Amino acid sequence: MFMIILLSLEKLLIWNVSIYQIGVETLRGIFWGSNTYSAHAISTVGVMWFLIVFVWAKILFDLLQVLFNDKYIGVILGIISYFAYLTSLHHWLPQDLDIVPIAALFMWGGSILRQWYMRKETNIGKHILPIFIFICFVYWIVCLQNSVNIEMATRHYPYFLVSLLEALAGTVVISYLSMGIQEYKISNSIAIIGRYTLMILCIHQLDFYKIFWSVFISSPWLAALTRLIVDLGILTVVILFQKFYKKLLGKLENGRL
Numbered sequence: 161m162f163m164i165i166l167l168s169l170e171k172l173l174i175w176n177v178s179i180y181q182i183g184v185e186t187l188r189g190i191f192w193g194s195n196t197y198s199a200h201a202i203s204t205v206g207v208m209w210f211l212i213v214f215v216w217a218k219i220l221f222d223l224l225q226v227l228f229n230d231k232y233i234g235v236i237l238g239i240i241s242y243f244a245y246l247t248s249l250h251h252w253l254p255q256d257l258d259i260v261p262i263a264a265l266f267m268w269g270g271s272i273l274r275q276w277y278m279r280k281e282t283n284i285g286k287h288i289l290p291i292f293i294f295i296c297f298v299y300w301i302v303c304l305q306n307s308v309n310i311e312m313a314t315r316h317y318p319y320f321l322v323s324l325l326e327a328l329a330g331t332v333v334i335s336y337l338s339m340g341i342q343e344y345k346i347s348n349s350i351a352i353i354g355r356y357t358l359m360i361l362c363i364h365q366l367d368f369y370k371i372f373w374s375v376f377i378s379s380p381w382l383a384a385l386t387r388l389i390v391d392l393g394i395l396t397v398v399i400l401f402q403k404f405y406k407k408l409l410g411k412l413e414n415g416r417l
Contacts, residue, residue: 162189163366164189168183170370171368185204192205192256193212193254193255193312194252194256195210195313196313207361207364209256210361212256213263216257217260217264219359220264221237230272233268234269237261237265241262244258244259245258245315245317247251248315252315258315259312259313259315266365268328273332277289293336296330299325299326299329300329300330303329308322308323308326310324310327312338327355360392363391367387367391367394369387
């Protein structure tokens with residue numbers, strides 16, 4: 161909520177609007193929890209929609225784990241997700257509740273895959289896992305080549321189950337590649353980004369892109385690259401400041417200053 165309020169303050173600084181107008185938009189945005197303006201006149205809260213959905217999805221997933229056996233949870237979430245998908249075609253729900261079951265379904269999928277991988281010494285042969293990864297890779301690439309991709313914020317799930325499986329397959333491939341580069345030095349640099357994902361999310365929210373400088377970039381690919389560089393640059397500055405602050409604080413505590 162604090163990040164959403166800071167985003168509203170940025171809008172107030174850049175846009176020629178009243179405090180009342182920004183206040184109303186902020187409250188409506190928090191109510192809906194959406195990342196995009198839509199035909200339903202829903203106010204946006206920026207990328208913080210992700211945390212709102214994550215919290216509700218985690219509550220739903222944990223609740224189902226308490227009430228049902230793991231083998232039934234996937235079916236239950238699959239049914240709920242499909243009805244949520246049908247609902248989103250006509251109406252978006254407050255707090256992104258039409259996305260929540262789908263996010264919880266991904267949590268269940270990740271949980272099952274993790275359990276499966278942890279038992280690989282008994283259930284997965286040396287050749288079965290690479291074959292599974294290869295199938296996931298081929299499926300992922302074929303979907304991408306046919307412009308099938310998922311965008312949860314805008315409720316974009318072409319062919320529904322096909323795109324959900326595509327997202328899961330892509331995640332499996334990236335996870336497998338990530339495990340593969342752990343022994344190399346480059347993994348240390350990438351791991352830094354992993355440790356600061358929440359901070360990156362906040363920087364991404366407050367980098368003024370949507371409010372100010374997006375109008376100067378026409379290409380979505382250039383926008384993605386530029387924003388990535390800007391956000392990681394800001395992250396570097398923040399990390400350096402944190403190290404300087406901790407070092408200064410340590411000297412103060414030791415009575416050196």
